[in-house]
Amino acid sequence: KAGVTQTPRYLIKTRGQQVTLSCSPISGHRSVSWYQQTPGQGLQFLFEYFSETQRNKGNFPGRFSGRQFSNSRSEMNVSTLELGDSALYLCASSLEGRPYTGELFFGEGSRLTVL
Amino acid sequence: AQTVTQSQPEMSVQEAETVTLSCTYDTSESDYYLFWYKQPPSRQMILVIRQEAYKQQNATENRFSVNFQKAAKSFSLKISDSQLGDAAMYFCAYVREGAQKLVFGQGTRLTINP
Numbered sequence: 001k002a003g004v005t006q007t008p009r010y011l012i013k014t015r016g017q018q019v020t021l022s023c024s025p026i027s028g029h030r031s032v033s034w035y036q037q038t039p040g041q042g043l044q045f046l047f048e049y050f051s052e053t054q055r056n057k058g059n060f061p062g063r064f065s066g067r068q069f070s071n072s073r074s075e076m077n078v079s080t081l082e083l084g085d086s087a088l089y090l091c092a093s094s095l096e097g098r099p100y101t102g103e104l105f106f107g108e109g110s111r112l113t114v115l
Numbered sequence: 116a117q118t119v120t121q122s123q124p125e126m127s128v129q130e131a132e133t134v135t136l137s138c139t140y141d142t143s144e145s146d147y148y149l150f151w152y153k154q155p156p157s158r159q160m161i162l163v164i165r166q167e168a169y170k171q172q173n174a175t176e177n178r179f180s181v182n183f184q185k186a187a188k189s190f191s192l193k194i195s196d197s198q199l200g201d202a203a204m205y206f207c208a209y210v211r212e213g214a215q216k217l218v219f220g221q222g223t224r225l226t227i228n229p
Contacts, residue, residue, distance in 0.1 A: 003159070031215055043206065043219040056216050090160065094215060102148040102210040104217060106160040 002027065004107035006091050012113045018079040021110045025072050025093030031055075032074040033104065034066060037088040046089075049074055050096065078112075086114045117142045119209050121220035128197045129228050135182075136192045136223050138207030146212035149183065151192045154222075155203040163205070166190065194225075202227045 005024040013019050025032050033056075034046040045058040049068035066076040072093075078085055088111050092104035119140045128134035140149070151163040166174045166183050174181050178195045194201055207220040 033215055033217075035217075035219075042221045043217075045216045045218075048215045050215070056214075058216070101165065102212075102214075102217075103150070103162055103165060106152075108159040 004091055004093050004105055006089075006107035006110050008110060009108065010111050010113075012115060013081050014115050015081055015083060017081050018077060019081060019112060020075055020077045021089055021091075021112075023074045023076075023091030023093075023107060025074070025091075026095075026105055029093035029095050029105070030072050031094045031096055032068055032072060033092045033094070034074070034076050035090040035092065036060075037090055037109070038086075043090070046076065081114045083114050086112060088112075117144070117209055117211070117218045119207050119218050119220040121205075121207050121223050123223045124221070125224045125226070127226040127228055128194075130197055130199060132197055133193060133195045134197055134225065136194075136205050136207075136225070138190045138192070138220055140188050140190065140207070140209050140218075142188070142209065142211070144211050148210050148212070149181075149190045150208040150210070150217070151179070151181070151190075152206045152208060152219075153201075153203045154206065155200075158203075160206070164192065197227050199227050199229060201225060 007022045031050045033048040048056040052068045063079045068074045088109045090109045091107045147168045149166045154160040164176045182191045204222045208217045210217045
């Protein structure tokens with residue numbers, strides 16, 4: 001079974017631009033979460049989608065948005081990029097159901113550099 | 116709000132020796148899960164070990180074991196017979212029962228010396 005796939009793996013943008021990152025979860029996983037990883041702030045939760053609905057949202061400005069499609073694939077978008085948005089963006093999927101495990105399966109991440 | 120604290124930014128150990136990584140957490144919930152995730156350099160994060168809060172028995176996975184002290188809200192990871200492939204960032208994480216949002220510690224960078 002294929003793992004979580006994130007594209008692109010690396011990208012460079014300039015301030016003010018926007019970026020869209022894509023995530024394909026493990027087959028059968030319907031929950032997709034996004035995390036931002038930076039050296040200073042560590043891993044911070046962005047949002048989580050389940051069945052095309054955002055169920056949870058972290059403390060990030062409205063420039064950060066996401067969506068989930070009917071096939072569970074998810075995208076996140078960051079508009080009006082700032083230097084501080086440079087980070088590794090991790091996508092994780094999980095299998096809903098019982099017994100509940102809470103375990104997330106992570107992709108390799110998309111490393112965004114904002115110049 | 117729940118918080119997770121890893122007080123050791125970096126640790127190093129000689130190959131084949133044992134090392135313990137520390138983690139404390141704060142929550143008012145009674146049902147939750149704790150995890151140790153491993154993130155090798157430029158590699159994806161993978162689950163090392165999981166502990167259910169309702170279980171008194173400490174989880175073990177081969178060379179990896181935890182010391183779960185619920186009253187003290189402590190969750191340390193012990194790696195026995197350290198191997199070069201164990202070198203990575205290790206993150207302690209918490210999730211409330213039924214939730215999908217993991218709260219991570221700041222991580223501990225583990226170096227294995229040959």
